[in-house]
Structures are given as C-alpha cells and as structure tokens.
Amino acid sequence: MSLILAATMGNPSGVGPEILIKSVVRFLKKAKDTKVIVFGNRKVLEFYSSILEEGAEFMELIKSSRVGIADIGNLKDDDFTPGEPSEAGNIVQVEFLKEMVNNLNTYKISGIVTMPISKIGLVREGLDIPGHTDLFKRMFDLNFVQMLFYIARKPLVALNTTHIPLAQVSGAIKKDDILRNIKMLHFAMTQLFRIDDPSIAVCGLNPHAGEGGLLGKEEQNIIEPAINEAKNEGIPASGPFAADSIFYRAFNGKYKAILAMYHDQALIPVKLYGIASSVNITLGLPVIRTSPAHGTAFEIAGKGTADYRGALLSFEIARKIAIRVPRPIVWKY
16 A cells, blocks of 8 residues: 555544445445545444445455544443434544544655544633644644645635634734735645645735625735735735625636635635535644544434435545645745
8 A cells, every 4th residue: 555544534423434434335435446444433434334335345345454443432332322412422522533643654645534533522621722723733732724725616615714703803814814825825736736826816805805895804914915915925815795695606617715714714615515525634733634524413413314425525625635745834925
C-alpha cells in the first residue's frame, strides 16, 4: 500500500459508523493503493457490520488488512444505542480524534477523514469547543485554520468566521483575517485543487453589501481594503458582493470560489445545492482533513438508510489531495 488514510467513527450513536462502513467498502474498491485505519470502537463497528448489506465486505477488508481498527473505548451495552447519545459516547468521540492525532506519525498517515460528532455532546462533557474545526485547531496548537466546503462540480466555499453567535460576527470581521483567508483559499485552489483560474468572490457582510454605506460600513472600511491588498499581491479576488446574488453567479460559472463572512451565509447555499455531495475540509493543518458536511442525524441512526455519498466523497478528496501535497503541508498565506 502506498497511501494510508485515517478515519474516525464519529459519535457511536449517530450515523457515523454506518456511513463509514458504506463509504469505505465502496472507496477501497477503486483506491487499490490505499489502506484505511479506523479510529473507533470495534464493538460498534461489528454491530453495524451485522445489520448492513456492506457489513460482510467490510469485515473481509479487515481480515485482508486493507482496513485496520484502532479499538478505542470500552463501551458497555447501555453506552451504545443507535439514535440515543450517551455520556460515554460523547466522551469517546473525542478520544477517537485524540488517538488519531497522536498516531499520525506512528501509522504514517497521509490524510484524515472524520465522521460526524455531536457538538452538544462536546459541550455537555465540558469542552468549550463547537466542532471538529476548533478541536483540531487546539489539538495541533494552531493560531489559524479555515473551513472550506467542496461541492461536486461547484465553486469552493470558505468561511471568514466559523462557529460564533451571529451577534458577534460584525465585531469579528477584521481586515487582516479576511486577507489571510483570501490567501489561504488561493493557496488551496492552486496547490490542493490545481485550479487554473483561481478567481475568488468575496461576500459583503450587510444586505446589498452595505448599499454604499447606507446599510453598514464594514464593506467600505474593512472588507474592500482587504480585497485590494490581495489584488496587489496578485490574487484574483473581487468584491465585496451582495451575498444574495453572488452565490447564484458563482455557482453558474462566474467564479471558482467564494469567501463568505459568516457560517450560515455560506452553509445555507452549500447545503441547498448539495448536502449529500459536499465535503467539509479543514485548511491549515499539517495533514489534510475532510468530513461529510452534515451532522450525526441521530433520528435515522441504526436504520440503515443514511446517505453515504458525502462520506465517500470525503475519502476521495482526502486521497486526491494527499497524493498531490504530501504531509506535512506547508501553508503559505
């Protein structure tokens, strides 16, 4: 095997174990040069293998060593029920991630793919971290990371701010951060995705991008100066644009990427255009990390109906980037 990807199982009571099994079986049929090491709980994986059509193939992949299992967490019977998150499950979902990060070099891991975790579960267990992105930022001791969303056959979409309350967004909009996000997005477009025309549309913050200052000054005072500085460095960035129209224009071919100012400004169109075929990518880590762009979906866990396409695409994108840019990735922004 020439490439090793690591995968975490996500919250044991969510759809993570199911879409992991479904996607790994399909992924490894095509990726003959790749091995997957799953950081999860063997008991949970064996349960899902017993109820899923793909389960027998998954177990055969383990026997043939194309799938390795890093068995973590001694979950008791009452700790794991599909659709019913538990205290133990909330704790072990983080242990999967910690073990994976601690063993990147041990297993010579080239890329990581994470299944959905429970954000509420993180908070309930005392972690003031609202998701994977911020958790990885802390685990790798980094000052800056970026959330990027890949949608099949659509522009890339990046966030300038991530998981913060809407009331705090205006105060979090800084020129230097916008410039840094534009530069990191440009690096990803040219180096990770090899996009020949790395044109970037930058969203405004306010309705109508401030309407010339009538509806807000952030565009004139903060966002536009950052765009101009990026242009001076040779980056084809444009804007600020009204968010209610720029996604339509970009998704119809005008731009290859969008930088949004806040979470829902980006995620509503991303999930509208392709929730089942979109991937969340963390930029700034020494190793590429991808994940399906949806949550734990506790309401359908254990029913065998979870859509695996986002997870499968996550494996495919992680492999493609890992081949192009070996770790450690040296980011330039």
